[in-house]
Amino acid sequence: MRTAKIFKRDFTMVVIGQIISLFGNAILRFALPLYLLRETNSSSLFGAVTASSFIPMVVFSFLGGVIADRINKRNIMVALDFLTAGIISIFYISLGQLPLVPLMIVVLMLLYGISGAYQPSVQASIPLLVEYEVLAKGNATINMVSTLSNLLGPVIGGVLFGYFGLTPILFLSIICFVISAVMEIFIHIPHQKRKAETGIFVTVRNDLKDSFRFVKKEKPIFLSVVGILALFNLVLSAVMIVGIPVMVVQVLGMSDTDLGIAQGALGLGGLVGGMLAGMVAEKLSVKHNYIFLLICSIAAFIMGIALMTFVPKAMGFWIITAMSFMTMCVSTMFSVSIFTVVQQRTPIHLLGKIMATIIAISSCSQPIGQALYGVLFEKLYAMPWTVMVGAAIVAFCISMFSKGIFYRLEKED
Template sequence: MKLLNRNFTLILIGQIISLFGNATLRFALPLYLLDRTGSSSLFGIVLACSFIPMVILSPVGGLLADRVNKRNIMVFLDFLTAFLTGLFLLLNGSLSPQALVLIVMMLLSGIQSLYQPSVQASIPFLQEKGNLMTANAIINQVSALANLIGPVLGGIVYEAFGVTQVVLISGICFLLSAVMELFIRIPVNKLPENGSILSIVKGDFAESIHYIHREKPVIQKVIIIVALFNLVLTSMVIVGIPVIIKIHLALSGQLYGYAQGISAAGGLAGGILVGVLANRLRAEKVWKLLLAAAATLLPMALCLLFDAPPMVSYLVIVCCYFLMMVLATMFSVQMLSFVQSEVPGSLIGKVISFVMAMSMCSQPLGQALYGLLFDWAAPQWIILGSMAAAAVIVIASRKAFSHINNTAEENLG
């Protein structure tokens, strides 16, 4: 089976369109809230709340991916998201911006948590095992490309016309993606349904825990490491970058859009590097990527500490953000490919969704705390504290990654 077969290509095109709309919407709504309120605390709390449905519903996404036609899930959810953007346009002005953005962001988060496991679980059915890392790298490149273009164009449209036009463009993207996905054909590996949806979810959740704990404890260790890293560093970046650019540096939403686009370019570059270096990357060294990602925070903190001119600080932040995303994407693709290669096809949807949920479960807490911290303390000290905590976590986790390599070698043998 060739890498760029018909169905995989259709998934790529659908992903480009859908993720462009998603990236534009996720950029515009929090920026709209920050512009209207100017509150870091409220911004962090809304972002935290928007992550909760993603964590809770990710196991359901895995359940659906293992039991329902994955193509149908993607099509339905894209149509649903298009409908949601229409509701936002109808209700904007009738509800407070805080309530409206919170509701829409939570719904978008829940939809995305159901959508993404279907995309990821479909890849092993459309690719040979030897192509998995390259295919995942391509999917990440598509995501990064959409995340690059979305915020840049979203920032331009937002500054020129406002949030309404941004939401309208996003809705059109979701409609086009849903139509494109109608033509995808993915082999169905439907499992028997025994009991209610709730009992099935609980059973699948328990099965995932048992499988990871008993059969693949190394995956359990990686989940804990990534969850802690997300708590202390990823949450800080998600809340801190927009707050620093918009409030502390007093720069425009358009410049913030450029920053988000450039960070997405870093994700694209990281995906390309993984694809090029797929046969040379070694899992026992992957912890160094996380350590280097933490180190990229140091120049950001120094610029703010020594009160560099706003545009100088902005350029340093953008460059470091780019490099951080290169490193984080390389780590993510390697870990996802490892999980896909270790888990049987009948379990892959539920296990991937479980891994995603547990890895992200710390982010709502982290985002809420960092929102409060950015209203209370100077950003440079928050950044330095985040960097130090992340470095300690990564250095302490080196042995876990050597176990990943040993497991991979056993499977190859």
């Protein structure tokens, strides 16, 4: 029997382009919020700004899904990478000339909006570039690329930020996005042009209607899965995004380099999780996905314990770093499993929109959680462990509730 090959020319070039682009993105995601936190020393403001930056990502995910099904996905990637390089250039010129907080909000909103529009094109291109038999391994590879960037980005960003400040990080990110865009020009992704007979807004509305109609009639179980993802993002993903910088920098008083190590552990965990998912892709059972969520909940609980006063700060830091690794490892395996199931059960002409809809709706709750946790960490500064422990307990309950939903998802195959 012929063995399906993953790393053909175009998929390999997509992977390399993702490595370069996401590396620049990871450094920015590390450096810009940290710069804001250092300059303002306010966890509530930090939470509010990061929350507001996620809103355009949700909105533009829908638009990105529609565009991904109508425009050549390669062209979308190229245009958005060049656009990102331009935005960072403008930010560098404006830094010090405009008020920091409004400038940071605008830039982060633009960057996350671009990310929201970008990812549906990447996800929708995978089934077009790899064969069905190795689709799960293709998804695992893209996840590994993302997490490898998340591993190296914070570590390198922490060192650069600690020694040289923000400027070299901005220049390095601009170079990464330009190189990625130029490389992506030479990628060929199969595309069947679809003629839009109405205006852009009507087209978006009609395409999204088609997506929701498909989910409602053909795959209603997808709605339950999206609901679980939204709840988990609200409770646990949000507390990780806001909590790790606050815990490491403000509560434990560690350095920027230490924060880079902690967030680099997230990337390393994702890399290991992606490797494991690729190795055991055929053996991942959808009905057991709730176990991944349970492990994330337990890891968050242990992070909370690490913040208690009887735990030395240095030990607390390494416990948080280890649990960050564990959380990202299992959550990556969870993501590979879910994305593969959705891709296998969705028609190609709806794939971009369905993937974008799932990502966008499940992420809607995350900004609310980030803003809430920013306030909670500031109000409960004397007892930060209560925030993490409380979030872990709620997330544990959600994980147990999801068991029946994932069982039904596998049964519907």
